[in-house]
Amino acid sequence: MDKEKGGLWIREAATSVSFYRVKYGEKKQRLITVSYDQVIQKQHEVRALFSTPEATAKLDKYFREFPFLKREKAVKKKEYLSRKQIIDFMTAMPESISILIEQDPKCLSDENKQLAYEIWKAWTPIRQLISNVSGWNVKEGDSKKALGWGNAKPKEEEEG
Structure with a gap:
């Protein structure tokens, strides 16, 4: 009886998890893709596709940790500028605020007041x-010197 050779590779996408069989020297083979909300329900189906002890151990660990991983995935990732x-x-x-000030110079609008507060x-x-x-x-003065705005001179002029 030939023991199945090849490893298991798990790839998490934005809304699903794919399970691949990986054999040395060959292209990895995707066996199944499951949406996040179906992973636990379909774990028996996934397990049936992999029979090596290493793959079984990896799947055991993955399914044991999955409820925590799913919570992490459910939290919207912050996007940074x-x-x-x-x-x-x-x-x-400044230009955008100037336009709003032209339309409401005394800041009488509740929306503009809220914007100013924010x-x-x-x-x-x-x-x-x-x-x-x-x-x-x-500091602000450092910026004025470096960029030559306000009443400060750029560093090059100051040193010369």
Whole structure:
């Protein structure tokens, strides 16, 4: 009786899990793909496709940990802005706010008042992260010198 050779490879996608048989020197073979909400119900079907002790042990561990993994997958991953996106956003904000101020110069609109509150709420930790010693420790004056805005001269002119 020939013992089945080949390993097990598990690939998690956004909404499903695929189980592959991997044999050295050959292309991996996808045997089954199961949606996240069906993984536990279909584990017997998946187990039937793999008979090596190593694959069985790997499946045991995967199915034992899956309820925790599923909770992790269910939590929406935070998306972060790139440096360029942050710069583009911060550059566009003053002009966007200016347009809103033209339409409501005394900030009488509840939406604009709420927006102003939210901007201050968001700006406070941003300023702390950038300027405090526990963050980047870059002060407003450093920016003025480096970029030549406000009443500061760029570093090159100052040194020359």
